[in-house]
Amino acid sequence: MFAEERLNKILELLKTEGKVLVKDLSIKFNVSEPMIRKDLQKLEKEGQIKRTYGGAILKRNLAETTNISNRMIKNLELKKMIAHKAFNLINENEVIFLDISSINFILAEIIAQNNKNITILTNMVEITAYFRNNSNTNIICIGGTYSKNLGGVVGSAAIESISKYRADKAFIGSCGVNLSDCSISNFDLEEGNTKKTIINCSKSIYLLMENEKFYFDGAYKFAHLKDINTIITEENPNSKICEILNKNRVDLL
Incomplete structure (x- = not known):
């Protein structure tokens, strides 16, 4: 060799x-x-x-702090696969939360095209444009401070607004998952605290991410694996990762 x-x-x-x-x-x-x-x-x-x-x-790699426009075009085909998996989990008449995530941007487009009868809570302002000609999907936009770099609303006002609602399912994104301490991270403190509130206000939590994020970290830990019900990714990761997820009672899709 x-x-x-x-x-x-x-x-x-x-x-x-x-x-x-x-x-x-x-x-x-x-x-x-x-x-x-x-x-x-x-x-x-x-x-x-x-x-x-x-x-x-x-x-482990430190995830790049790129703006939402750049994140939209990275791993696009993988993100489409993940978004379609997430769409198949959404039932009629449910209330779902879509947080700031490039995969959720794709998921929102799929929902709009299918004219699904659901209510969407979101702090990602850009996705509302998909629903201009959609008569069945009800959109509730979270108020607060808009971050151009993140592409959504975060901070104390957003947290106060989110805490007034209850969602059946929340679909959230992250910079990375560290299996050594079972942490889920992002880069922005305000966004991380906003994600915490979304998790606390939702019955079922789905983390949408590409497999590569098992090897990346952000600067701020906003959740533990035990806070998540299911991780949706493009394909099953290696057996060691699956073992740790199973130990923490996290389903994999």
Whole structure:
């Protein structure tokens, strides 16, 4: 096996297992422990892993703080898959909350095209344009301070407004999920506190995200995995991630 191939295999193991040990890798690849240490040094220098005593863990990435317009076009096909899965969970006459999320923007368009008889609560102002010619869907916009970068309403006034409502289902987004401490994060404090309120006011909570976000973090932890009922993603993640989600009683769709 070539060195580059071995490095790729080590990264694959880290994504599956979360951590690796030098002695185990030495046996698996039939090379010396000093050679494995050199491999890990190279991967660490590239910024892909973090070495630990006797092994290594996968280095987590800090999610980019891009504006909503840029987030809309990233991973577009994956987001469409996730949005369609979420749509299939929405029943007639339900009250649902769509928070600030590029996937929710796509989900709102799907709902509007199907003229579903539901009530939507939202702090994402842009989605209301989809429902100009929709007679069945009732839209309730949350008031508060509008953030151009986030593309929605957040802050104390929004929190006060949201707390007056009750939703059957809430569909929320995030910057990342850290399975080491089971935290769900974003970048903005005001948005994070707004998401907390949405969670507290909803019966069932659905986190919409691409699989890659299991390897990213935001700066602000706004929820724990146990606060979430279901994570909706494009496909099942690796077995280790599924095991942790199951332990925290989080369904996966």
